[in-house]
Amino acid sequence: MSTRSELVDGAVHEDVFDRPWPDIEARQLEAARELFVERRDQIPVLRRRADDSGVTEIRTLDDLVPLLFAHTAYKSYPPSFVAQGRWDRLLQWMQTLSVAKVTDVDVEGVTDVDDWMERLRAAGHMVLATSGSGGKVSFLNHTREDAEKKRRHYRRMSGWPFVKADNSRVVFLTSPSRGPNSAIEAAQNSAAVWARPGEAHFLTDEPLRLADISASAALNQRMAEGTATPAEIEAAQAEARARGERMSAAMDVFVDKILAHRHEPIVVSALWAQHMSIIERARARGIPDGGFHPDSLVSAGGGLKGVALPADYREQVDRFYGKVIRNNAYGMTEMAQTCPKCQCGRYHRPPGLIWLLLDRDGERRLTADDGVDGVVEGRFAFLDLLYEGRWGGLISGDKVTIDFKDCPCGRPGPTILDTISRYAQAGESDHIGCAGTIDAYIRGAVAA
Amino acid sequence: MNAMTPTLAPVQRIRHVVKGVVIEGDGPEYGRDPNRFVTPPLDVGALVWPRPAPSPAADVPVDEIIDILVETGEVLKRDRSGLLAQAMERSVEAGFYPRDLVERSFAHLGHMFSRPAMEFMIAQEIGGKDLLDGWREVTTPSGRPARVRAFPCRLLHVIAGNSPGVAANTVIRGALTKGVHLLKLPSNELFSAPAILAALAEAAPGHPLTRCFSAAYWRGGDEAVEGLLFRPQYFDKIIAWGGESTIRGALKYVGPGLELVAFDPKTSISLIGREIFESEATLEAAAVAGAHDATIMNQEACTASRFQFVEGALDQVDRYCERLQAHLGAGGRSASAEPRPIPRALRDEIDGLRDMADFYRVWGGYEGRGLVVRSDEAVDFYPEGKVVNVVAVDRLADAARHVTVATQTVGVHPPERKSGLRDILASAGAQRIVSLGSATPEVGLPHDGFYPLHRFVRWVNDEG
Numbered sequence: 001m002s003t004r005s006e007l008v009d010g011a012v013h014e015d016v017f018d019r020p021w022p023d024i025e026a027r028q029l030e031a032a033r034e035l036f037v038e039r040r041d042q043i044p045v046l047r048r049r050a051d052d053s054g055v056t057e058i059r060t061l062d063d064l065v066p067l068l069f070a071h072t073a074y075k076s077y078p079p080s081f082v083a084q085g086r087w088d089r090l091l092q093w094m095q096t097l098s099v100a101k102v103t104d105v106d107v108e109g110v111t112d113v114d115d116w117m118e119r120l121r122a123a124g125h126m127v128l129a130t131s132g133s134g135g136k137v138s139f140l141n142h143t144r145e146d147a148e149k150k151r152r153h154y155r156r157m158s159g160w161p162f163v164k165a166d167n168s169r170v171v172f173l174t175s176p177s178r179g180p181n182s183a184i185e186a187a188q189n190s191a192a193v194w195a196r197p198g199e200a201h202f203l204t205d206e207p208l209r210l211a212d213i214s215a216s217a218a219l220n221q222r223m224a225e226g227t228a229t230p231a232e233i234e235a236a237q238a239e240a241r242a243r244g245e246r247m248s249a250a251m252d253v254f255v256d257k258i259l260a261h262r263h264e265p266i267v268v269s270a271l272w273a274q275h276m277s278i279i280e281r282a283r284a285r286g287i288p289d290g291g292f293h294p295d296s297l298v299s300a301g302g303g304l305k306g307v308a309l310p311a312d313y314r315e316q317v318d319r320f321y322g323k324v325i326r327n328n329a330y331g332m333t334e335m336a337q338t339c340p341k342c343q344c345g346r347y348h349r350p351p352g353l354i355w356l357l358l359d360r361d362g363e364r365r366l367t368a369d370d371g372v373d374g375v376v377e378g379r380f381a382f383l384d385l386l387y388e389g390r391w392g393g394l395i396s397g398d399k400v401t402i403d404f405k406d407c408p409c410g411r412p413g414p415t416i417l418d419t420i421s422r423y424a425q426a427g428e429s430d431h432i433g434c435a436g437t438i439d440a441y442i443r444g445a446v447a448a
Numbered sequence: 449m450n451a452m453t454p455t456l457a458p459v460q461r462i463r464h465v466v467k468g469v470v471i472e473g474d475g476p477e478y479g480r481d482p483n484r485f486v487t488p489p490l491d492v493g494a495l496v497w498p499r500p501a502p503s504p505a506a507d508v509p510v511d512e513i514i515d516i517l518v519e520t521g522e523v524l525k526r527d528r529s530g531l532l533a534q535a536m537e538r539s540v541e542a543g544f545y546p547r548d549l550v551e552r553s554f555a556h557l558g559h560m561f562s563r564p565a566m567e568f569m570i571a572q573e574i575g576g577k578d579l580l581d582g583w584r585e586v587t588t589p590s591g592r593p594a595r596v597r598a599f600p601c602r603l604l605h606v607i608a609g610n611s612p613g614v615a616a617n618t619v620i621r622g623a624l625t626k627g628v629h630l631l632k633l634p635s636n637e638l639f640s641a642p643a644i645l646a647a648l649a650e651a652a653p654g655h656p657l658t659r660c661f662s663a664a665y666w667r668g669g670d671e672a673v674e675g676l677l678f679r680p681q682y683f684d685k686i687i688a689w690g691g692e693s694t695i696r697g698a699l700k701y702v703g704p705g706l707e708l709v710a711f712d713p714k715t716s717i718s719l720i721g722r723e724i725f726e727s728e729a730t731l732e733a734a735a736v737a738g739a740h741d742a743t744i745m746n747q748e749a750c751t752a753s754r755f756q757f758v759e760g761a762l763d764q765v766d767r768y769c770e771r772l773q774a775h776l777g778a779g780g781r782s783a784s785a786e787p788r789p790i791p792r793a794l795r796d797e798i799d800g801l802r803d804m805a806d807f808y809r810v811w812g813g814y815e816g817r818g819l820v821v822r823s824d825e826a827v828d829f830y831p832e833g834k835v836v837n838v839v840a841v842d843r844l845a846d847a848a849r850h851v852t853v854a855t856q857t858v859g860v861h862p863p864e865r866k867s868g869l870r871d872i873l874a875s876a877g878a879q880r881i882v883s884l885g886s887a888t889p890e891v892g893l894p895h896d897g898f899y900p901l902h903r904f905v906r907w908v909n910d911e912g
Contacts, residue, residue, distance in 0.1 A: 045803040069799075070795075070796030070799060070800070071796070072793075072796040072797050072799070073796075073799060073800045074800075075800070076797070076799075076800025076801055076803065076804060077804075078804075078807055078823070078825060079828055080825050092806065093804060097803075136828065224852055225849055225850075226853075226877070361789075361792060362792060431544075431609060431634060431635055431636035432606070432607070432609050432636065432668070432689060432690045432694050433608050433610035433636070433690050433713075433748055433749075433750070434608045434610060434689050434690040434711055434713065434714060434749065435690070435713060435714065435715065435748060435750040435752065435832075436690065436692060436712070436713020436714060436715065436750070437713065437715055437830055437854060438715070438852045438853070438854035439692070
C-alpha cells in the first residue's frame, strides 16, 4: 500500500483526529513525492510547471509551491469553445488538466455544454462545474473512484465531532437535486450519508443547467457588443422572473416540510440568504424562535456577494434554530478532503491533505517559525492527495491563521483558526481611476 | 518578516483645503497598511457655499483668471514653499507608482497651466471669452434678440487618482469657468490637489478665485457625508471620474437640480494594419508606438491601450508581439522602466493560458517588464500592469465588434487607415481615434464624448 493511500484511507478511522500520526509531516512529504513522480508525466500543465520552475522532484514541501495551480487554471478555456460549440477543442483543453485520456470521448452531436458534460461523465470522467461567477464556469475533472472517496470522507467528517452520519434523519438541502455542479454534489453527499430512505428533500428537482449560465453569459456579451435586442433582454428578464417565482413557491413547500419536522433531529443545510428566507416564511407562519430539536444539524455558508442581508443575519439564524448542532468544515470546490471544525471552533487537518501556508503573494512557504508561538497568518494552499483524476495542488485566495501547536481541544496537530477571510482584491478600496471595462455599463438582466 | 507583528508603515497626514485655506489636524484614520492616513476632522458645513451668494469669482474677468493660473503654474515649477515636493514625496511613499513616474508627473503639473492651452480650451469648448465674462448678443431667426452666458456653477468633483494631472485639470477647468468647486480626494492621490490649491493661494493671496476651491477626503460612498453634500441646494453638478462604484455612488443622489457629468470608466485599444510588416523598420516603429500607448501612466490610465488588434498571418502577428513585449518595459515620459510585479489575480489568469499553446502564446514574465498574450479572440480578463492582449484579425474592421460605449481611445496604425475606420468605430461607441503612439490626451478637445468646459457651466439666456 502506498504512503499516499495509507494517508487518504486514514480518514475512515474513527479516531483519525484523536491520535497522533507519527511522522505525519514526513509521510505527507513522501506521499507528495510519490504523487508528483506519477502525475508529472500524466498532466501536461503540471509537467510544464515543473519544467518552467525546474522542479524535478519533491524534496521538501517548498518544492510544491511552484506546482500549485490557481483556481483560474480550471476555467482557462477560451469562452468561444462553449459559445460556438467547439466541443472537441474543449476536450483538448480538459486534457491538459486531466490524468486519464479524455480526448477520445465521443462528442458527435453534442448540442450544449450540459450534453458535453454528460458524455464525459458517461465515459467515467466525473467532471464537476463551479457556479461560474461572471458566467464562466470551471471544469474540474475527477474519477468515479475519487467521487466515492470524497463521499466516504464526507461521511466521516460531516457530523464530527458531535454525531455520526448514519442515514437516520430527514434532510433538507436548499439546492437542486440534480446537476453537474460542485455545490449539488456536496448536497447529494449530504443526502447520501444523513438521510433515511426517501427523506432527502431538495429545494427543487429542476436540474441545474450550465447551458442557462452560458446563455446568460452570451447575452451579457451581446449586450456589451450592443447587438442584444430589447426583446431578448425582456425574454431573459421574464425567464429570470419566472424562475424566481418557481423557486419562491418551492421554498414555501420546503419551509412547510422543515417546520413539520422541527421537533425531531433533522439536517438543514443552506446559504445564509436562504436561511433568512426560511426564517421570514416561518415568522409569517407564526413560528417562534428556538423550537428545533437540539440534536439537529444546521449548517450555513456561502458568500454574501450581491445579497442584501440585515447586519445581524448570523444572530437571527442562531436565534431561530436555537440550541442545535452547528457542524462546519473548511473546504472549497477544488478540495475533496474537507477540514472539520472541533468543539473549540478550529479546523482540523485530515492526514491525506497537505496544508501549505504561503506568504501573501503566494511565493514563499511559511512555517511555525514565521509567527509568534507557532501561530502564523498567510495564504492558504494545499495538495489534496486523494485525486486520481487531476492534480490536487491549489493555491487559494483565503487568508488563514494556522496554529502549528496542538489544539486546545486536546487533539494533536495543527489547526486553522476560525478567522478565515479573503485577501482583498484590487479595487475594493476607494482608489479611483478613470480606466474600466464595459461591465459597468451593462445591467445584469439575467442575474437571477 | 514576522507575520503576527507586521511592521507598520507611518501614517500619512492629509491636508484639506477649505475655501482657499489649508486645514491641518488629526481626525479620522483611514486605509490599510501600508497606506494608512489621517485627515483633519471634516466640517461638512464649511464645504458648501451658501446658495444666495454668487461664486466669489463670478465677476473676475477670465483674462485675470488666466494670469493667475499661469502664475500658479510658475509657483508650482519654482515650488519655493516645498509643498509640491512634499506632496510628491508622499505620493512616492504611498507607492502606487515608481518614483521616477511620480517625479515626472509632478514636474509636469506646472506646465499644464499654459496660457496657449487655456486660450485654446476657451475658444474650443466655450466658444469665446465673452461668454464667460458676460452676455453675448444673438438674434434668433424669428428676429428675437437674446443674450447668452456661460454661467458659473457649483460643482462637486469626485476626481480620479490615477494621475496627479486630474487634479490640475480640474482646478484649471474649474477656475476658467468661475464656479465654486469641492474636490473629493481619491485615496490613491491625496496630495496633489491640496498642493495645487496651496500654489493657487500663493499666486494670488486673498484673491476671490482662491476662495472658490475646497478639497477634502471622506470615504467614497460614506452616506453620512454624501447624503448631506450631494444635494441640489448646495451643488448643481457632480463631476464624477472613473470606476463603476464612483459613478453608481453618485447616481444615487442625481435628480432634478443635481446633474451628473460622468467621465465614465473606459478602456482603450489599438488597431494595427498589415502595412507594418513591409519592413523591419515599419514593424519596429509600430511596436514602439504600440508600447507607448499601452503604458501611459504604467497602463493605469483610461487612454492606455490594453487590447491590440493586428491584421496579418499568425507568424507575422507573433513577430509584432515579440517586439511589443520588448518595448513595453522600456519606460518613457509617461511610463516607468521600474518593474512592478503583475497583480496576482492576473498572473493566475495568464498562467491558465500558458498551458494552451494551441490557442494562446505568451511573451514575457510576471515581473512587470511587459507581457503580451496573443490570441485569436480577446481574452476575458482585464489587462493591466503592462500587459497587452494582441488579437490576430483578418481585417481591422473585424475589430470594430470589440468597440463599445466603454471604448475611449482607439489608436490606429498606419494613420492613413483612420479615415476608413473612424465612422465604424465612432458608430460602435469609440470616442477618440488617434494615430498609434498619440494616445496621450491633450486639452481643448472633447473628452469622453463631450467638451468638459461646456458642461462645467450652466448656459443661461436673457431673451427679448
